[in-house]
Amino acid sequence: MPRVVVIAGEASGDRLGASFIRSALAQRPDLKIEGIAGPLMRAAGCDAWFDSQDLAVMGFVDVIRHLPRLLRIKRSVVRRLLADPPDVLLGIDAPDFNLRVEKVARRAGIPTVHYVCPSVWAWREGRVRVLRKVCDRILCLLPFEPAFLAQHGIDGEFVGHPLADEIPPEVNQDEARRRLGIGPGPVVTIMSGSRVSEVERLGPHFAQAAAWLSNEVDGIHFVVPAASAVLRGMIESQFNALAPSARVIIQDSDAHAAIAAGDVVLLASGTASLEAMLSKRPMVVAYRVSPINYFAAKLLRAIGVLKVIYFSLPNLLANRQLVPELLQEQVTAEVLGKNILAVMQASPQRDELLVTFDQLQAQLRCSAGDRAAQAVLKLAGLLES
Numbered sequence: 001m002p003r004v005v006v007i008a009g010e011a012s013g014d015r016l017g018a019s020f021i022r023s024a025l026a027q028r029p030d031l032k033i034e035g036i037a038g039p040l041m042r043a044a045g046c047d048a049w050f051d052s053q054d055l056a057v058m059g060f061v062d063v064i065r066h067l068p069r070l071l072r073i074k075r076s077v078v079r080r081l082l083a084d085p086p087d088v089l090l091g092i093d094a095p096d097f098n099l100r101v102e103k104v105a106r107r108a109g110i111p112t113v114h115y116v117c118p119s120v121w122a123w124r125e126g127r128v129r130v131l132r133k134v135c136d137r138i139l140c141l142l143p144f145e146p147a148f149l150a151q152h153g154i155d156g157e158f159v160g161h162p163l164a165d166e167i168p169p170e171v172n173q174d175e176a177r178r179r180l181g182i183g184p185g186p187v188v189t190i191m192s193g194s195r196v197s198e199v200e201r202l203g204p205h206f207a208q209a210a211a212w213l214s215n216e217v218d219g220i221h222f223v224v225p226a227a228s229a230v231l232r233g234m235i236e237s238q239f240n241a242l243a244p245s246a247r248v249i250i251q252d253s254d255a256h257a258a259i260a261a262g263d264v265v266l267l268a269s270g271t272a273s274l275e276a277m278l279s280k281r282p283m284v285v286a287y288r289v290s291p292i293n294y295f296a297a298k299l300l301r302a303i304g305v306l307k308v309i310y311f312s313l314p315n316l317l318a319n320r321q322l323v324p325e326l327l328q329e330q331v332t333a334e335v336l337g338k339n340i341l342a343v344m345q346a347s348p349q350r351d352e353l354l355v356t357f358d359q360l361q362a363q364l365r366c367s368a369g370d371r372a373a374q375a376v377l378k379l380a381g382l383l384e385s
Contacts, residue, residue: 002028002382003086006035006046007077007101009055009094011194011227012271014038016115017052017092019162019369020376021045027373028382035090036077049080053228055094070097078104085110088380092116103134113376115139117149117156128152137379139372142317143363159371163271164364167256167278176260180249185219188340189262189281191255191272192235194227198268201288203238206266208333211243213340222248225258264344266336273323274313277357278364282343282350284336285312286326317360322353 004024008017018040021033025045033045038052050073078101081089089105091098093116102112114135120127131138131154138156140146149156177187190210192202210222224239226232232250239248251258255275259265265276265283276283314322324339343350377383 001030001032002380003032003034003084004088004090004376004380005081005086006033006037006041006090006092007055007094007098008036008038008041008052008092009097010052011038013055013092013094013116014040014052015271016162016372017041017046017090018044019165020090020092020115020372023369023373024377027370028377031382036073049077055097073097074101077101081105081110082108087111087382088113088376090115090376099130099134103130106134106136111136111379113137113139113379115372116141117145120148128154137375139375141364141368157371157375159375160366160368161274161364162368163275163278164361164366165368167275167361169358169361171260171279171281173260176257179257180223180251180261182221182223182249182261185221186217186344187221187223187262188213188344189258189265189267189276190222190224191258191265191267192224193268193270193272194231196230196234199231199234199238202268202286202331203235204242205286205288205331205333205336207235207238207242207246209266209336209340210239210246210248212333212337214243214246216337216341220247222246223258223261224248224250225255226250226252227255264340266340269311269325271313277314277317278361280354280357282323282353283312283314284324284326284339284343286331286336287311288328288331314357314360317363318356322356 006017008014017037021041021044025031034047036050036052037046037048042048054073085108088111089102090113091102095118098114102114106112112135117138117140118127132152138149138154140156140158141161143158146156146158190206192199192206213220224235226235235250239246259276259279259281262281265281267273267276267283267285269285269287273283273285312323312325326335374383
């Protein structure tokens with residue numbers, strides 16, 4: 001039986017993996033797919049060795065804290081790969097973990113594909129040498145990435161993004177509000193992240209921003225999707241302590257409906273910004289990291305290792321500032337609140353922003369799951385070219 005091992009890190013990788021698995025099984029129903037998976041991948045047909053959340057760490061400090069666990073998982077995965085080599089290994093994002101596993105696999109003669117190009121065009125460009133050594137092919141989500149990789153002798157293929165295929169060009173706000181039980185009035189969707197560390201650092205400031213906005217805008221509602229039961233408990237505690245009078249609905253998992261219901265989205269940098277863009281929702285993007293990570297980032301930028309100006313996906317795709325980005329000490333209740341008010345209200349600038357969002361969606365909408373599956377299966381010789 002042909003086998004594909006898929007290793008996905010955290011919720012965004014789980015979503016990409018599920019899209020790949022559905023398409024791969026449609027093209028080769030006899031495939032056996034196993035690896036590190038989240039709930040969406042398991043539901044799509046992947047036998048999980050470990051859960052994707054086990055790889056969900058961020059920044060130098062988190063990696064060091066969880067290093068023993070990560071090393072145990074790596075050793076276990078490598079033993080499985082070498083004992084029973086699959087036809088192909090697909091690593092989805094999580095480059096600090098996956099590239100190390102891919103290195104071992106490729107040395108053992110296992111074809112390797114990395115899904116989601118590491119941001120070598122943004123910082124630590126020297127990593128392209130690692131990519132060239134460990135990856136037979138890289139599947140890219142952003143349209144400008146294959147040309148960059150080709151300059152360094154790496155086989156990159158743009159496949160688009162599954163979210164652009166899943167989210168329709170027009171998202172029904174009224175239906176989403178009815179589903180969530182939200183009454184009349186302005187609505188702000190709040191998404192403080194899918195990692196515990198993100199919710200710890202951003203959640204209190206986002207709750208305080210909700211309290212500030214509640215004092216400024218009559219009848220304002222807030223809807224907050226929680227990625228897990230643990231995060232839901234954290235978010236509830238933050239709002240109870242810091243925004244007890246805010247009209248807030250905290251709901252489980254359904255980020256699509258939460259974003260669709262909002263007039264504007266306050267979110268952590270990451271895949272949520274892409275989802276908001278594809279849903280044609282203006283947004284304010286914020287991020288806070290540990291002081292050590294922030295100092296390291298400033299140092300890397302000062303010496304030219306960190307090259308990008310922007311950190312949110314809409315701004316990176318457009319190569320200009322479409323949406324506000326707030327970082328570190330800028331993330332305060334009043335600054336967040338004022339930025340939300342500025343993008344919430346109807347204006348020619350808002351209309352122009354939504355037109356640009358529509359154009360960007362058209363670039364990314366190209367049956368990503370099917371294209372990714374074809375690229376992986378062809379490399380493994382499991383599909384005719």
